[in-house]
Amino acid sequence: xxxxxxxxxxxxxxxxxxxxxxxxxxxxxxxxxxxxxxxxxxxxxxxxxxxxxxxxxxxxxxxxxxxxxxxxxxxxxxxxxxxxxxxxxxxxxxxx
Amino acid sequence: xxxxxxxxxxxxxxxxxxxxxxxxxxxxxxxxxxxxxxxxxxxxxxxxxxxxxxxxxxxxxxxxxxxxxxxxxxxxxxxxxxxxxxxxxxxxxxxxxxxxxxxxxxxxxxxxxxxxxxxxxxxxxxxxxxxxxxxxxxxxxxxxxxxxxxxxxxxxxxxxxxxxxxxxxxxxxxxxxxxxxxxxxxxxxxxxxxxxxxxxxxxxxxxxxxxxxxxxxxxxxxxxxxxxxxxxxxxxxxxxxxxxxxxxxxxxxxxxxxxxxxxxxxxxxxxxxxxxxxxxxxxxxxxxxxxxxxxxxxxxxxxxxxxxxxxxxxxxxxxxxxxxxxxxxxxxxxxxxxxxxxxxxxxxxxxxxxxxxxxxxxxxxxxxxxxxxxxxxxxxxxxxxxxxxxxxxxxxxxxxxxxxxxxxxxxxxxxxxxxxxxxxxxxxxxxxxxxxxxxxxxxxxxxxxxxxxxxxxxxxxxxxxxxxxxxxxxxxxxxxxx
Numbered sequence: 001x002x003x004x005x006x007x008x009x010x011x012x013x014x015x016x017x018x019x020x021x022x023x024x025x026x027x028x029x030x031x032x033x034x035x036x037x038x039x040x041x042x043x044x045x046x047x048x049x050x051x052x053x054x055x056x057x058x059x060x061x062x063x064x065x066x067x068x069x070x071x072x073x074x075x076x077x078x079x080x081x082x083x084x085x086x087x088x089x090x091x092x093x094x095x096x
Numbered sequence: 097x098x099x100x101x102x103x104x105x106x107x108x109x110x111x112x113x114x115x116x117x118x119x120x121x122x123x124x125x126x127x128x129x130x131x132x133x134x135x136x137x138x139x140x141x142x143x144x145x146x147x148x149x150x151x152x153x154x155x156x157x158x159x160x161x162x163x164x165x166x167x168x169x170x171x172x173x174x175x176x177x178x179x180x181x182x183x184x185x186x187x188x189x190x191x192x193x194x195x196x197x198x199x200x201x202x203x204x205x206x207x208x209x210x211x212x213x214x215x216x217x218x219x220x221x222x223x224x225x226x227x228x229x230x231x232x233x234x235x236x237x238x239x240x241x242x243x244x245x246x247x248x249x250x251x252x253x254x255x256x257x258x259x260x261x262x263x264x265x266x267x268x269x270x271x272x273x274x275x276x277x278x279x280x281x282x283x284x285x286x287x288x289x290x291x292x293x294x295x296x297x298x299x300x301x302x303x304x305x306x307x308x309x310x311x312x313x314x315x316x317x318x319x320x321x322x323x324x325x326x327x328x329x330x331x332x333x334x335x336x337x338x339x340x341x342x343x344x345x346x347x348x349x350x351x352x353x354x355x356x357x358x359x360x361x362x363x364x365x366x367x368x369x370x371x372x373x374x375x376x377x378x379x380x381x382x383x384x385x386x387x388x389x390x391x392x393x394x395x396x397x398x399x400x401x402x403x404x405x406x407x408x409x410x411x412x413x414x415x416x417x418x419x420x421x422x423x424x425x426x427x428x429x430x431x432x433x434x435x436x437x438x439x440x441x442x443x444x445x446x447x448x449x450x451x452x453x454x455x456x457x458x459x460x461x462x463x464x465x466x467x468x469x470x471x472x473x474x475x476x477x478x479x480x481x482x483x484x485x486x487x488x489x490x491x492x493x494x495x496x497x498x499x500x501x502x503x504x505x506x507x508x509x510x511x512x513x514x515x516x517x518x519x520x521x522x523x524x525x526x527x528x529x530x531x532x533x534x535x536x537x538x539x540x541x542x543x544x545x546x547x548x549x550x551x552x553x554x555x556x557x558x559x560x561x562x563x564x565x566x567x568x569x570x571x572x573x574x575x576x577x578x
Contacts, residue, residue: 009451016409016454017416017431018447019439031448032455034510035405039398039456039465045475046468059327072191078423085418090430 002036004029100125101254102574105163105311108257112162119162123147123206126164129255130209133578138236139228140250142169143177144209154201159318161204166250166259169210170217171302172291173197176207180293181225182215184441185421194291195326196260196302196319203318211246211259215443216412217267217295219243220515221500224445229502232274233575234541238499241271241515244305248275251305253578258315259305264296265400266494266519268303269531273494273544276533276573278312278561280304281519283552284526285330287316288323294411296404297328299523308571309532309562313337316554332552340555341562345381349560352388352487357518364497370535370543371493374564378491381563388483388490392476393521399476400520401513402456402469409453415441445509477525484550489560492518494531494544522548530557533570542573 009029013020020028070083079086100108100122111117117125130144153174155161167173170180172190174197179185197207214224222230222245230245232238233253240249244261248271251259261268263281272279280303287302294300302319306312314337321334353375358368379385417423417437424440427433442450456465483490496517505512522529527550534545549557565571 004455008455012451012454012458015458016447016450017413017434017438018442018450019432019435020447021439024444027444028448028451031509032452034508035401035448035452035513036455036465038510039401039469041395041398042402042468042472043464045392045395046471061324061327072189073419076188076191076420078417078421078425087418087430088427088433092429 002033002040004032004036101129101578102307103257104308105160105257105306105314108163109161119151120147122162123150123164123208126208126256133253134250134255137231138233138249138253139230140211140246140253140255141166142179142181142210142212142227142246145176145207150206150208154206155204158202158204159314160200162206163204163258164206164208164256165200165315166209166211166247166256167197167207168213168244168247168259168261170213170262170293171197171260173207177210178293179227180216181213181227182442182446183226183422184415184437188421192291195288195323197291199319205318208256211244211250211261213246214243215446216293216408217243217262217264218408218445218449220266220270220512221505222246222271223502224443226443232499233578234276235499238501238541239274241274241499243267244303245271247305248272248277248279251275251277251307252575254574257306258311261303261305262292263301263303263523264299264404265516265523268305269494269519269529269544269546270515272305272531273542274499276542276570276575278306278309278533278571279531280312280316280554281522281529282316282320282554283330283528284523285328286320286332286528286552286554288326288329290323290326296407297411298407299404309558309565310338310341313341313558330552335555337555337558340559342559343563343566345378345383345560345563346488346556349383349489350386350487351375351378351383352386352483352490354390354393354490354492355387356389356393357492360496360517362496363493364537366535366537367493367495367497367543371491371545374534374545375491377564377567381567386487388487390476390479390483390521392472392479395472396476396521396524397514397517399469399472400516400524401452402465403473403524405449405453406457406466407453409450409457412446412450417441473524476521480525480527481550488549488556490548492546492548494518494546498537498539498541498543518546527551528554528557530561532561532564533573534568535570536573
């Protein structure tokens with residue numbers, strides 16, 4: 001049975017770049033615990049074998065430049081200046 | 097005109113060739129069906145395009161010339177909205193065609209609109225769509241299954257003869273079973289994933305919904321084949337899968353019935369009877385029946401939960417409000433903007449899966465969860481390969497119970513996730529499977545039988561299913577009122 005603390009939930013949310021409101025912590029915890037407690041069973045069989053993972057094969061191709069019109073892509077941006085995406089301040093001024 | 101709604105692709109093509117109906121008239125007929133039967137009722141489509149636009153996009157000749165189909169809203173169609181049924185992609189317009197769409201257009205198929213789905217393909221009922229709830233045409237108090245619920249419902253109700261969905265753990269086969277239609281999950285890599293919005297990249301495949309096996313083979317033939325722009329695409333030659341159809345089973349065909357699937361706790365008794373009847377049909381058609389054990393089956397869903405959520409957590413990191421989709425404009429800093437945008441843009445199921453994914457990948461937990469899940473994946477793959485030394489095709493139910501009522505799993509979400517129990521092992525192994533209608537429950541809800549084959553055995557799956565279809569009446573049954 002996987003138990004998850006409030007601190008862990010907040011840590012995972014931070015790692016996931018997900019804001020999580022106070023009233024969402026409890027239902028989120030329950031949902032994670034239910035799925036993870038079920039998923040834990042992979043340990044039971046996994047211990048019995050020692051088979052290495054399948055080797056993945058890389059697929060290569062020539063790195064060729066294909067010219068495309070960037071405007072349809074840049075036009076999707078919520079905020080844009082010329083060929084740049086505009087974002088809010090990266091460093092919080094108040095925390096200086 | 098009623099007969100057009102449930103006509104096969106070949107029948108529609110014959111009418112077009114004999115000039116009994118024009119392409120424009122046929123398209124108008126299907127658009128009208130969405131207007132009268134879908135909007136505000138079944139809600140299978142998120143959008144139906146203008147006929148002029150639809151006709152401009154596609155070639156006038158080809159194997160699917162003039163035949164309209166509906167596309168799950170996680171597959172890119174150039175110049176069309178692409179939302180994945182999520183708020184976070186509201187207003188996003190695709191700037192290119194998915195390879196599958198490109199090939200359909202070259203073959204003359206008409207993309208009529210976008211199908212509703214579970215948000216980012218996460219769910220088994222299409223209830224997690226941020227936009228609308230799709231109803232099951234057989235009983236509108238029930239879900240159509242998911243995540244490709246819109247695609248399945250539209251084909252079942254005769255709004256289109258074919259549709260595309262995507263299948264990561266059962267998202268084509270389970271809704272196909274719930275809605276009484278044919279659903280194929282191809283071999284991993286047979287259909288290019290270019291332009292399919294990623295959920296679990298190592299498991300995702302675009303799949304096909306139709307009402308008949310021949311139609312399904314026709315659509316697959318148009319979209320399958322190597323694509324150099326998808327590095328996981330298989331180097332297989334293009335082929336016409338309709339050529340493999342035969343009313344007779346292949347000589348000496350051996351079918352394995354997965355016994356523990358039928359003994360699964362909570363298995364609906366009507367489904368067990370229908371599958372057993374189906375096996376008898378195959379026996380009467382000359383198949384040799386064997387009974388097969390897949391001991392790791394009961395661990396597959398656990399492994400699937402871990403791997404799919406882990407991949408989803410990294411795939412969905414790209415939705416951050418910077419380059420496209422919605423953005424929380426109030427946030428004063430970049431990191432707050434990311435977190436607020438993702439809080440408001442994603443629904444609760446998506447957030448929960450991202451959290452589970454990052455948990456099982458995090459330091460201290462990845463050994464217990466992720467690494468063990470990869471071992472279980474190897475085990476189930478190995479068991480399938482061993483089974484295919486003894487038999488040519490495996491039979492399992494597609495689903496443990498028929499389509500359920502809306503909200504049935506609102507409290508116990510784990511039970512909703514376990515809808516994938518019989519379907520996700522197939523994705524873990526990368527092999528193909530076909531769900532075909534094989535009966536109705538006492539309450540007149542469709543039942544699906546899953547035929548599973550080894551890698552790139554789509555031709556054999558189609559041939560086997562076609563012989564069954566020709567010997568049984570299930571594909572001729574449609575929901576009432578359409």
